[in-house]
Amino acid sequence: MPDLDMDAELAIAARLADAARPIALKHFRTGLSVDAKPASEFDPVTEADRAIEAQMRALLAQWRPEDGVLGEEQAETPSRSGHTWVLDPIDGTRAFIAGLPTWCVLIALYGPDGPLLSIIDQPFTGERFSGVSGRGAWLDHASGREPLKTRDSVLRVEDAIVSTTDPGLFTGAEADAFAQIAQSAKVRRFGLDAYGYAALALGGVDLVIESGLKPWDVGALIPVVSGAGGVITNWRGGPAHEGGQLIAAANPGLHAQALERLAGAAL
Incomplete structure (x- = not known):
């Protein structure tokens, strides 16, 4: 399996997140209808979930046709490259339908051993959290970019x-x-x-x-x-x-x- 250009793949992830943002914002706080998936408890899904995943899958079919896609709303597309995009179009659908800005769009690229890079995107606040395994993580927002660092002072x-x-x-x-x-x-x-x-x-x-x-x-x-x-x-x-x-x-x-x-x- 050839080595990936991580910057190029992260750029693809960013473009997927860019495509998801206007769809999510179009539906957020609009009183959209909610369906329930078959489950023992309420598991909501909305038009926004379906439309975002469909859009990201369509783009990946153009840009990375050999890669697999695993998402919440559609059947898995098997990988022919050894790499798979793992997508959650709206993580936190309950928050989304309640009008609370804690939902996110989740995008990750997996290799054989797990995720290589990812984006946690919050379209309403304009925050984009990105990470690359072995390299670091950072936050992009309206004021620029800053490195992310967890708190190391709390040990109990x-x-x-x-x-x-x-x-x-x-x-x-x-x-x-x-x-x-x-x-x-x-x-x-x-x-x-x-x-x-x-x-x-x-x-x-x-x-x-x-x-x-x-x-x-x-x-x-x-x-x-x-x-x-x-x-x-x-x-x-x-x-x-x-x-x-x-x-x-x-x-x-x-x-x-x-x-x-x-x-x-x-x-």
């Missing part, structure tokens, strides 16, 4: 700002393990979806813990968080890019402490 859960999208999504041993961490944390903030991981990369949030995730939920998070100096794994401490249980921490010391507390519920 008791001093941490802890987040999850919805603590009600944990059940059984997972719920008990998360509750123990949340109750001992200094601050708890819920409902942030992918924006919580962006906040961690910015040096605000210290710990994000979630479960039941899909590859398109997590792929774009990994290069941004790790590129900013954070640690992101599953609850066993292994690779997280296939989804499931996820823990992101601002630094290795905090990650190790939280991981120890989650060990009894790790799958």
Whole structure:
């Protein structure tokens, strides 16, 4: 498999995010209709989700026809190149339909071993968080570009700002393990979806813990968080890019402490 020009691939990711922005903003805070996917609990999908993914897939078919595509709203396109684009057109659809600006467009490029680069884009605030594995992470916004750096001064859960999208999504041993961490944390903030991981990369949030995730939920998070100096794994401490249980921490010391507390519920 030939080496990739990471700058060229990141430029493709940025162009995908550029194409998604006007579609998302066209529908945000408009009272658009919501459908529910077949599931045991409410799993919303909107015209914006479908239109953004369709547009990104159409562009990739032109620009990277040999690459695979794995997205939330359509069937997987197999890769012929060994590389796959992993897309979540609107991560945080519940926030989107509620008019809350914590949803994001997630774009990641995977190689055989996981994500190589990614973008977490928030069209409403104009913030674009980018990361390249082994290189770093940065934020682009109206005022320019700045490097991302997680907070390395918080080493105890008791001093941490802890987040999850919805603590009600944990059940059984997972719920008990998360509750123990949340109750001992200094601050708890819920409902942030992918924006919580962006906040961690910015040096605000210290710990994000979630479960039941899909590859398109997590792929774009990994290069941004790790590129900013954070640690992101599953609850066993292994690779997280296939989804499931996820823990992101601002630094290795905090990650190790939280991981120890989650060990009894790790799958």
